[in-house]
Amino acid sequence: MTKKQFKAESKRLLEMMINSIYTQKEIFLRELISNASDAIDKMYYKALTDETITFDKDGYYIKVVADKEKRSLTITDTGIGMTKEDLETNLGTIAKSGSLAFKTENELKDGHDIIGQFGVGFYSAFMVADEVTVTSKAVSTDEAFKWKSDGADGYTIEPAEKESYGTEIVLKVKENTEEENYDEYLDDYRLKAIIKKYSDFIRYPIKMELTERKLKEGSDNEGEESKEVQTINSMVPIWRKNKNELTLEDYENFYKEKHYGFDKPLKHIHISVDGAVRYNAILYIPENIPFDFYTKEYEKGLELYSNGVLIMNKCADLLPDHFSFVKGMVDSEDLSLNISREILQHDRQLKLIAKNIKSKIKSQLLNLLKDEREKYEQFYQSFGRQLKYGVYTDFGSNKEALQDLLMFYSSTEKKMVTLDEYVSRMADDQKYIYYASGESNERIEKLPQMELVSDKGFEVLYFTEDIDEFAIKMVATYKEKEFKSVSSGDLGLDEDQESKVESEENDHKELFAAMKKVLEDKVKNVRVSKRLKTHPVCLATDGEVTIEMEKILQAMPDNQNIKADKVLELNTNHEVFQSLKKAFETDQEKLNLYTKLLYNQALLIEGLPLQDPVDFTNDMCKIMV
Numbered sequence: 001m002t003k004k005q006f007k008a009e010s011k012r013l014l015e016m017m018i019n020s021i022y023t024q025k026e027i028f029l030r031e032l033i034s035n036a037s038d039a040i041d042k043m044y045y046k047a048l049t050d051e052t053i054t055f056d057k058d059g060y061y062i063k064v065v066a067d068k069e070k071r072s073l074t075i076t077d078t079g080i081g082m083t084k085e086d087l088e089t090n091l092g093t094i095a096k097s098g099s100l101a102f103k104t105e106n107e108l109k110d111g112h113d114i115i116g117q118f119g120v121g122f123y124s125a126f127m128v129a130d131e132v133t134v135t136s137k138a139v140s141t142d143e144a145f146k147w148k149s150d151g152a153d154g155y156t157i158e159p160a161e162k163e164s165y166g167t168e169i170v171l172k173v174k175e176n177t178e179e180e181n182y183d184e185y186l187d188d189y190r191l192k193a194i195i196k197k198y199s200d201f202i203r204y205p206i207k208m209e210l211t212e213r214k215l216k217e218g219s220d221n222e223g224e225e226s227k228e229v230q231t232i233n234s235m236v237p238i239w240r241k242n243k244n245e246l247t248l249e250d251y252e253n254f255y256k257e258k259h260y261g262f263d264k265p266l267k268h269i270h271i272s273v274d275g276a277v278r279y280n281a282i283l284y285i286p287e288n289i290p291f292d293f294y295t296k297e298y299e300k301g302l303e304l305y306s307n308g309v310l311i312m313n314k315c316a317d318l319l320p321d322h323f324s325f326v327k328g329m330v331d332s333e334d335l336s337l338n339i340s341r342e343i344l345q346h347d348r349q350l351k352l353i354a355k356n357i358k359s360k361i362k363s364q365l366l367n368l369l370k371d372e373r374e375k376y377e378q379f380y381q382s383f384g385r386q387l388k389y390g391v392y393t394d395f396g397s398n399k400e401a402l403q404d405l406l407m408f409y410s411s412t413e414k415k416m417v418t419l420d421e422y423v424s425r426m427a428d429d430q431k432y433i434y435y436a437s438g439e440s441n442e443r444i445e446k447l448p449q450m451e452l453v454s455d456k457g458f459e460v461l462y463f464t465e466d467i468d469e470f471a472i473k474m475v476a477t478y479k480e481k482e483f484k485s486v487s488s489g490d491l492g493l494d495e496d497q498e499s500k501v502e503s504e505e506n507d508h509k510e511l512f513a514a515m516k517k518v519l520e521d522k523v524k525n526v527r528v529s530k531r532l533k534t535h536p537v538c539l540a541t542d543g544e545v546t547i548e549m550e551k552i553l554q555a556m557p558d559n560q561n562i563k564a565d566k567v568l569e570l571n572t573n574h575e576v577f578q579s580l581k582k583a584f585e586t587d588q589e590k591l592n593l594y595t596k597l598l599y600n601q602a603l604l605i606e607g608l609p610l611q612d613p614v615d616f617t618n619d620m621c622k623i624m625v
């Protein structure tokens with residue numbers, strides 16, 4: 001028997017592929033099982049047009065058998081089989097895909113599709129085997145043939161004995177090396193796990209003979225081992241089932257089975273789209289934050305299946321960052337796979353699916369907000385931060401899509417509210433959407449800056465997370481209403497007050513100038529406050545950067561020392577102001593002392609650090625004696 005050489009380019013390709021296309025050796029089994037499943041599919045098509053063949057679904061299966069002693073792994077199918085010519089052309093020339101030819105020759109009906117397109121999958125067997133033997137008998141023929149290759153030099157083909165139609169592939173599994181443990185591909189439980197992982201939803205049963213330990217009959221402690229043929233794959237994927245056939249429990253079980261999380265999902269989204277792009281998806285919003293969610297280690301992404309076969313564990317392109325908490329899977333028949341079947345080309349279909357999924361998730365979240373408020377708030381507590389990041393990043397390009405999902409605590413409602421709810425409650429004379437930033441709701445409530453706005457009966461949103469103000473700056477306006485910090489220079493309150501403040505400002509011009517001199521460049525200005533009622537003093541800001549933003553920016557590793565333009569505001573109706581006036585007229589030293597004290601108090605109220613706490617306590621003592 002003469003050995004035939006692989007076609008020249010094939011040889012190179014083979015080496016290249018073995019070493020580089022596949023990142024994980026275990027996928028060889030997925031490839032061989034996909035081929036076997038394709039072969040059974042082909043039988044199905046043939047039966048549609050050929051009366052001599054009957055397609056009896058029960059007679060079709062794939063079997064995987066490992067033999068540790070012989071170091072052999074056998075994959076058998078009862079599919080269409082290959083003639084001598086088929087073996088020659090399909091396995092003798094790499095990158096010549098029989099499946100692709102079959103696909104173009106036969107219009108595919110009935111939603112069945114054949115995954116093989118490139119004609120390299122088979123060769124992945126050489127990643128784990130020294131030698132591969134394929135014995136095959138094509139349907140409607142009497143002869144069987146054996147194709148054999150050690151992968152390097154070429155292959156032989158000879159007549160063989162085989163009773164039934166179909167193909168048997170025997171891999172002689174490589175010996176272990178220092179880097180690689182090949183024994184695992186002879187271990188039934190490891191093989192079972194690989195099948196479960198990649199081929200669980202292959203339409204035909206994948207059988208294995210597994211050793212089970214059972215109690216010996218009649219004994220309650222003596223065990224015995226017995227071999228049992230088991231079907232490993234679940235075959236009908238849950239996502240292909242009709243939604244009304246499925247119960248909540250089914251979805252929860254799938255979530256657990258797939259190890260999407262240890263919690264129960266808060267909500268599931270089952271999508272079946274049959275339009276410009278066809279796909280099925282089951283998505284979940286987890287109940288709890290995954291432990292690594294807010295770390296760099298967290299990887300977003302959905303499992304991606306191509307026609308029931310797992311292609312990618314975490315396809316990041318399917319989820320925008322702001323929905324990175326979503327878990328689940330997508331299955332589509334329309335994906336154009338690249339050669340390794342692992343990475344997709346920048347596929348138009350994939351983009352369409354991703355876009356579709358994005359809008360589905362959004363609309364489901366809006367439904368949750370509308371219909372199951374408590375659940376939504378639970379969701380928001382876990383992942384609201386991620387939505388706010390979504391608003392802020394990419395120069396606000398997602399703000400329109402996300403702003404309706406935002407919630408903040410309301411000063412008047414005493415609960416979380418949406419921007420839409422806030423705006424719908426705004427009085428006619430209210431120009432702005434007010435917000436206040438601070439460490440906690442309790443601290444914000446006590447901020448002197450809150451006094452006047454609250455007194456006017458205006459609702460204030462509390463920003464307690466560092467991202468809040470940055471996100472809202474990006475939103476800028478909601479339903480044509482601008483956002484305004486209660487600490488910002490102009491609060492847009494009534495005009496009578498404006499002119500009163502203006503004249504007071506004039507009256508105390510010299511006093512403020514003297515105070516500004518004491519404080520030097522610690523503040524940009526000293527002025528009359530429009531927002532204080534009972535408190536003597538507060539800090540306000542002019543310009544874009546607020547004090548809370550300054551705190552966050554300063555905490556960043558490579559901060560550029562960005563500071564808020566701080567303004568010391570005084571309550572001219574407070575008794576302390578009278579003391580200030582007196583000191584200004586009579587005692588410069590006292591004015592210095594009072595000014596420093598008031599400034600430091602304002603810092604403390606804002607939760608800002610005192611530059612010199614000892615100096616501050618000394619000043620306190622001075623006014624006591």
Ligand SMILES: Nc1ncnc2c1ncn2[C@@H]1O[C@H](COP(=O)(O)OP(=O)(O)OP(=O)(O)O)[C@@H](O)[C@H]1O
Nearest residue numbers: 035039090097098099116117118119120121122167
């Ligand atoms: N078990 C099998 N039964 C029948 N034909 C087979 C079997 N395995 C492989 N073939 C034939 O050999 C061809 C080459 O297989 P190979 O896995 O290399 O490529 P493919 O399945 O066409 O594409 P892919 O690279 O996507 O796997 C197949 O297209 C098919 O025609």
